[in-house]
Amino acid sequence: MTTDPLLGRLVDGRYEITARIARGGMATVYLALDRRLDRQVALKVMHPHLADGVEGAAFVSRFRREARAAARLAHPGVVAVYDQGFDGETSYLTMEYVPGSNLRRLLRSEGTVPLGRTLDILDQVLGALAAAHRKGLVHRDVKPENVLITAYEGGAGDDADGRVKVADFGLARAVTEVTSTTTGTILGTVAYLAPEVIATGACDARTDVYAVGVLAFEMLTGTLPHDGTTPIQVAFQQVHDDIASPATLVPWLPEPVAELVTRFVSRDPARRPVDGGEALDALRAARLAIRSTDPEALGRRADPPAGFAPAPRPGPSADPSDDDDADSPTSGDSLDADQLDAIPVAATVSPATPPEGIDAWFPPEGSDLATERVVEQPTTRVDASDPPAPAAPDAPRRRRWPRVLAWVLTLTVLLGGGGYGAWWWFEDGPGAWTTVPAGLENATLDEAAEILAAHGLEADSTEAHDDAVPEGAVVSVSPGEGGDVRKDGTVELVVSLGVRMVTVPEGLVGAQQSDAEAALTAAELTVGRATQEWSDTVPQGEVMAASHDANESVPHSTAVTLTVSGGPAPVTVTQQVGRDRADAQAALEDLGFAVELTEDEASETVPAGRVIRQSPESGTRAHRLDTVTLTVSSGPPIIEVPNVVGLRTGAATDALTEAGFEVETVKYLGGILDTVRFQDPEGTAPKGSPVRITVW
Template sequence: MNANSTDPMIGRLLDGRYQIRSRIARGGMATVYLATDERLQRKVAIKVMHGHLADDSKFKERFVQEARSSARLAHPNVVNVFDQGQDSDMAYLVMEYLPGITLRDLLEEHRILTTEQTLDIMEAVLAGLAAAHKAGIVHRDLKPENVLLADDGRIKIGDFGLARAASANTATGAALLGTIAYLSPELVTRGLADTRSDIYAIGIMMYEMLVGEQPFKGEQPMQIAYQHANEVVPSPSAANHLVPAELDDLVLWATSREPDDRPKDARVLLDQLYQTHSSLMTALPPTASTAVQRTMVLPSAPASEPQNSTADTQVFGAELQQVAAPAPTQVSENTTTLSTRATKRKKRGWWLVALIVLLVGGAAGAGWYFGAGPGSQVTIPDSIQNSTPAEARVILEDLGLEVSDELGEAYDAVIAVDLVANSDPAVGAIVANGSPVQLLISQGPRPLPVPNFADMTEDEARTAISEAPFTFVEPVVRQFDSEIEAGFIIDVLDADGASILGAENYGELQEVSLIVSAGSLPDVACSSVDNATQTLADLQLNVELGIEVFSDCDEGTVVSIDSEKNDEGEPRIVREGDTVTLITSRGPEPVQVPDVSDEWIAAAKAELESLDFVVTVITDIPQGFWNSSFAPVSGTDPGAGESLKRGSEVTLYGPQL
C-alpha cells in the first residue's frame, strides 16, 4: 500500500498557506513532504517534526536550531530555508525543493565513484561547508544522506538539525549525536566537536566514494566507534588501486586522529582540493580512456518528456583529440649518407634487442621472486578478525601463509569469545610469503580490577570508571536512600544490570552505569496535600493519593508516604521519576464510651480521662467521697458504647440528695 494513501497529512493546508501534496522522506526526527506554497505558487519541501517529539523541549530546540542555522547561510551549495512555524501542535520548516537524489542513492547505485566525480562532489560540499564554518556553524551530521544531488546539476548540503555554534569545545551533551560511521575520534572519546570534526566526516565520505565502503565496519555501533577512536583510517588506494596518491593524501589528512593534524576548517581543505584537482588534470594525458571527466547531473527531462521523469547521473568523457599527421619533410640525401645511417641503425637495433631481452628476463625473474618466490610479501588482512579459526585459516592459507595448529589467546573488548581477535604477527603486518602465522582467539574483554566504589561521590566514580578503563553509560539513576548521603554511590551495575559493587574484576571497556543517592525522602507528615505534592515534584517525583487512615494529623492532611514493601518484604525502592503514594488523614480515631455503671465516680472519671475524654461530674456527693460507697455512677452522657472523637466531652452522673 502506498504510504501516502494512509498519511493524514496528505491534502492538509498547513498554517493556511502550504498545501501538502505527497511524502518525500521520513527520518527519526521528522517527515519531509512536497507541498505548494499557495501564496507564492511554488513547490517547497516541508519538514514536519514527529508528533511524539512535540512535547520534548530538546527536540523542538534542535528543530528550531536547524532553521536558524540554515537561514544564516546564503550559499548555492546549502539548502535554503524559507520559513519556520507551528500549526497546532506541529513544528515545521519550509525549505527549497530539490528534485533529485542523495549521495547515498548514488553510492548504492554505483558503489564506487570515479576520481573526477569524487572531486566535483567534494568541491561543492566543501564550498557549502566553508560558508557554514565562516558563519561560525559546525554541521556535526555530515553523511551521504545529507548531500543532495539535484536533477539540474546543483549539489547542496542539507539537514542542519545537529548544527551548533563553532568553538574549540562544542560539546554534544549526554549522548553522542550524528551518525556513528562518520564521528570523529574526539566526538567518540570526549563528546567535543568543532570545525575539524566536520572535516573528519568529509574524509570518511571521500573514502567511501573512492572505495565503495566505509573504512570501519562492525556488527554493533560500539565496535565502529571503538575503531574510530583507536585506529587509523587506511589509504583508499589499499582497497582500490585506481585511486591516485594525491587523493590518498587528502583522505589521510582529513581523517587524522588528532584534530590539530587536520585542516582547521573546510576552506583550507577546499583550497587544497582545488590544487589537487588542477594537478591531476595536468598529469593525466587527454586521451579517450584517461581524459579527466566532469560529473554532470542531468535535468529531469527535456521539454518534450513527461514532468515526472527522473534524471540519472551521467559521466561524459573528454572530446576525442584529433591528431594531425606531420607534414612530410622534403630531404635530399646522397646514397653514401643513407647507407651509413642504415648501418648505424642496424647496429643500434641489435643492442636494443639484447637490452630488451635482458630487461624482460630480469623483470620475469623479479616478478617470480616477488610474486611467487621467497621475496613475495603478504599483508595479513583484517578480514580474519571476528571470524572462526577455520575461516581465518582458509583466508591465510589462500594467501600463501602457514597457519600454526596451536591457537593463541588475546583479550578483546569488542570481538566475541572464541572468534579470531588478532594474529601473531598482527593484522596489517606485511610478511614474506610462506611465513608462519598464529591465530589469537578472543577471550573476551580483559578482566580489570573493579575500583572500590563504596563511599565515592558521583564525580569520583566517573573518574574511576574512565581510568579503569570501563565505558560509562548515561543516564545516572538517582535513588532515595535514608542511610546514604545525597551524591554518594549506592550501586554500580554492569551491562546486564547486575551489581559489580565489591566485585574483583570486570571486562575492559564494558558498560557501567551508576545508581547515586538522592538522600532521604522528605518528611511531609501533617502537611497539606498541595504542599506535599509540590515538595515531591521539586524532587522529580510524581504523586498519587492512596488510602485514608485515622491519625493525630488534621483531617485531609498527609499522614506519610506509603512505604509498602515488595515481594521480598523489603521497602519499595523510590527513584527520580517514580510515582509515590500519599496516605491522608481522616483525623483522630473514634473511641467508644466504656460502661462505667456501678463504678465509683473517681474510678470512672479516671478511666474516661485515660481515653482522652473531657469529663464533667454532676452529683450532690462531695468530691472527698467520690471514691467511696456513697458515690456510685448512675449513668453517662453520651451513653456506654457510643463512638466519639478523642477530646470529646462526657458527663458522669452520681447520686442526687
C-alpha cells in the first residue's frame, strides 16, 4: 500500500487534508477542512510536473488567470471556486465540496439512463454552460467525470434524483496551453473533443455543445459514438466520420431527441447551436414536443449494451481509498490518464526558447562560479631546535592573573548565556507562547475581546455573512481554540453579518425563461426547477409567474421557481366532414380552434350547406388557437338544359338523361304524333333535377 504524502498535511496554514477523493491525469482531488471558516472543501492539487521546466512560470501565470476567471462564474449548476494559491511547490485550487457521485459512475452502475432523467441532466449541464458562455468562458473539457451529481436528500447514496453541477471550468485551458506549447499535444478526453479542436485547435462555445451531444448519446445508448483501441484512432473517426443517429441503436427513441443529438454532434460547427443558451432552448423544445406526442417515452430506458457488467453504486461521501481517475473517461484502461487525454494537434508548436542568461542560473561544473573560494591565514613554522626564551624573574607571581581572568570570563559567559537563554525562552521559546482560550466561537465580539484580553491577547476582527451563526456572533477563530499563539499576539476573529439577504430582480414575469434565469443568477439567487402551464395568451417560453415578488428581500439561498408558458394546449382535430356548416363551426370553436370558411363548392354527392372537406384532417394533433379551414357544399352544379322541343320522345329522353337530368313525360291524346311540344324548365337547372316534357 502506498501512503499519499499529502494526507494529514496542512496546506498554506489553512487547509487540512483529510482524505483523497480522486486522482487524474492533471491533478489529485482531496477532501480538506478549511480551518479558518470551519467547512469542508475540495482541494485540487495540480501535478508538480506541469509547473516544471522552462514553461513552469508560464503555467503558473495561466493557472492563476484561469482560476480567477472560473471564480467569477457564480451559478447553482457550477462547482464554485473559493481560493487559489501556492504552498511551496504545491499549486492548489480550493473548490466547493459536492458530496455525491458523478455521471461516469452512474453510467458504470446503470449502463444507460432513462430518457426523462437524461433530459433533466442535460438541461442542468446546458444551464451551467449557458451561464459560462454568457461571460465569455468556454469549459473545453465537458465529460462524465466533470458532471457531478449531488447526493439526494432523501437517502444517502441515492443520486438518481440529485442536482447536477459542472466542475473544472477554466482549468482545461491553462493545462492545454502549457502542454501544447511544450509537447505539441492538447489535453481533453478524445471521445468528447469536437473535430475542429483535433484538426485545428480551434475552440469556442460550440465545442462544449458537441461534448454535451456525446454525453447525450452515451447516456441514451450506453456506448460512445466512436470507439477505438488507441486515442489516435478515435480522433481520426471524430474528424472524418459523421456520428450516426442514436435512433439506430435505440429504435423507440422519439424523433425530436434523435434530431437534437444529431444536431449537437454535427461535424460542421455551423450546424450546431451557437452556445449553451441556444442549445438549452432546443432541448426544452424537444422535451415539450415529447410531452405532447409521446409522454410515456420519458420513462423508458434503453437496454445496456451486450457484455455490460454493472459496477457497485458508490456512496455520496469521499472515500480515501477511492482513486478513480478524475480526468480519464474510464477506469481500468490500458492507457494512463495522460496518454488517453493527449492527442497531437494539427500543427506542432516548437518548444519555447529558454530565457536569455539561463545558463547563469546553473554554473557549469568546475567553473569559478560553482564554489566559493576560502582564503586561509598562513601560519609560521616554529623550529623545535630553537631554545625557548628564559622566563622573567617575576613570572611565577604573574601566573595567577590568567586563572582569575579565565574565571571571570567563564562567569561572564555563564551569566550572559543564562540571560540569553531566559530572553530566548520568553521571546521565541516555549515561554513566549500560549493557547487560544475556549468560548470564543458564537460569543459576541465584545465578549470574545474580553476573553482574549484576560489572557493578554488582542483581537482583530473581520466580518462575513453566515447562514447559521447569528449576526454579531463570532463565526470562526484563527488560530483555532486551543491553538498556539504568542502571549502578546493577535487572534483573528470572523464576525457574522447574519444571513446575506438579496433582492429579487424586477422584470421576471413577461421575460423569456433564459433571460429570467440569467437575471436570478446575476442577483446571486438559486434558480429553482421551472414548472410549465398552458396558456392561450402568454407566448411559449415566457415567464407567467415567479414564486417571489419583485424587489422582495430574501435569503441568498432562496430558490426562486418560475412558471413558464408552454403556449396553447395541444388539441386533437375532430371529424367535421358531412356535418352542417353551423354545427361544425361551433364544435371546432368549442375546442379552441379558429374556423376559416372557404367559398362554397358545388357537389353532386354532398347536400348544400354541409362540409365537403376540412384542413387539418380529423385526428391531427394541433394546438388551441390554430386555424381549421372548412369547405361547404353549395349543392349540385347549375348546367345548361338541352332544348328537346320538336324531338321524338326517345331522342328527347336520351338527350336529357345524358346531360344529367331526370325526365318526366306528359302525353296528350296518347302522344299520337310522338313529338315534344313543350319542356320545363328551359335554359339552366341544377344537375340531376327533373325536366318535364309534354308530348303530342
